[in-house]
Each structure stands twice: as structure tokens, then as C-alpha cells.
Amino acid sequence: MGTVEIRELECFLVLAEELHFGRTGERLYVSQSRVSQLIRSLEQRIGARLVDRTSRRVRLTRLGEDFLTALRPAYTALRDTVDNARAAASGLSGPLRIGFQGVVGYGFMDVIGEFEDRFPESATRIAELPLSDPFGPLHRDEVDIAVVLLPVAEPALVLGPVFSRQPQYLAVSRRHPFADRTGLDAEDLATAPLVGIAAPAPDYWREAQAPTRTPSGTPIPQGPEVSTLQEGLSLVAANRGVMLLCHPTTEHHQRRDVAYVSVTGLPDSALGLVWRGGRETAWVRAFADAVADALD
DSSP: OOOOOHHHHHHHHHHHHHOOHHHHHHHHTSOHHHHHHHHHHHHHHHTSOOEEEOSSOEEEOHHHHHHHHHHHHHHHHHHHHHHHHHHHHTTOOSOEEEEEOSOOOTTHHHHHHHHHHHOTTSOEEEEEOOTTOSSHHHHTTSOSEEEEESOOOOTTEEEEEEEEEEOEEEEEETTSGGGGOSOEEGGGGGGSOEEEEOTTSOHHHHHHHSOSBOTTSOBOOEEEEESSHHHHHHHHHTTSOBEEEEHHHHHHOOBTTEEEEEEESSOOEEEEEEEEGGGOOHHHHHHHHHHHHHHO
16 A cells, blocks of 8 residues: 555545635645645555545545545544643643633634643643733733734734634613714714724724724824723723624623623724734644634
8 A cells, every 4th residue: 555645634524625726736835736646645555535526626536435434533642642742742831821802702712712722731821812912911921912903003913814704793871872873984983082092002003993093094082091901891881982893892791881882984993813923832823723624
């Protein structure tokens, strides 16, 4: 049979998911012809076809399906063994400190659980980041990696996987005229003071979370600045301003005195995984890979 190449097995596993040679090549950063070559080589080693390919579709043969079923757990076990050995060789000790901003949901906690199962020696610690200081804990080495609202333009930080793209909502008091609206346009922001984010968050980031102008350039009245989400919601409830929030945050902070109204015309909010460029440990890389795989 000859020696089976790991790259051939990886190629087969990706092709079994994509059922498309072009997309498989994109995921593996190789050409479509290279994908075909790897699959043919694997089939020659096995002695039978694993994939049926026509001009219209790609599908696994019966043998290919059986091979996939047996290969997946074996490949996962092999990858975990290599990852654990790499982590041990790096001499790492102690937990992976994960900071998060806003609501950790939409499968993220599942990723943390799966990561701990895969790397039991890398027990994680989770800490909430201040709304007004999203990057400070990273710069001060208080956390190893962080989930923050975009944008990220810090020269010393690395932006990894981006996920949880969600429409933006406006938090308003139940007494506010917007409370009974089914939706708003971004230009409507020019009619109400917008709660802002206090320093030390950088100016560009504060502008993204609480813009000073509508998309057409109309000034937006500036409301009070806050350091925490709870401060902002309390001011909203008191009808002292309105506040832009991502959809997951609105779902996890339901209040009788605050209404959430969808806003069109603004970029979606998104979360990004961020770490310091000089502190990219094996744990950080492994966790970033886990997030990319699970939340893509």
C-alpha cells in the first residue's frame, strides 16, 4: 500500500465536507489540481475510488463514506496527540486567561469547553473586560487573549478570527418615542442624544460604538459617556440618552424599562479574537484555531 501521507488524509477530510475541489483547495491553500493529485494518490494507496466526480457534482463512493466514518475519529486523536506534545514541548504552564467584552454566547462557551477537553492541562480563566477599556488588559498582560468588539487598530495587537456578525440595535427608554417603532434608520440617530463610551478606550473605537455623525454626515447629539454597560442601560432607562448595542447583548439584557429597536444603515457589529503580537503562545494559537474552526 505504501506510506499514507497526512496531507492526503487532510485533503480527503476537507473534500468530504466541501464536496467541491475548488473550495477544498482554498481551505488548504493549494490549487485545485493539487487537490486532485492528493485524492488520486490516496485512492492508489487504498486501491479503489473514494470520490466520484462529474462535471456537475462531487460525492463520496460507498467505500469513501465508510472510510470517512473510520478516519475522522482516528485523525482527531492523532491531531490531539500532536497538539498535546507540542504544548508540552513548549514548556507552558498555568491557565489560558481569556478576556471578553459584552456577552459571551453564540457557541463561544462551547468552544472553551471543547478546548479544555482537548487540552486538559490548559485550564482557562475567564474575565470580563471593561466596556471603556477593551485593550488595556491585553497591554497590561492581565489576559492572554480577548474577545472584543471591532474595530481593532492597535499596532501591538494581532486580530485573529472574526465572528458573530450581528445587526445593531438601539436601546431606548420605554418612555422614548422610538420605543414603539418596529425599526429605525441610521439617520434617525440625529434626533436623540447617543450614550458614548468613556476613555481610555481609543478614539477610533469609541467613534465606532457611538458615532458622532450619521452616514449622510448629519451630526448626532452626544449624550453622557459611560464606563460600563450597566451604566449605559441605566441612563437609557432614565431617558437621558439612547445607546447602540449588538443583538446578542440585547437578548441577554432584557429590561422592563428599556426597549430595543433594530437599526438599518449601519455596519453590523462583530467580535474579534485579539492577542499581543509578542505573546503568541502555543495556547493562544491553539485557542484561535479552535475559535476559527467552530465559529467560522
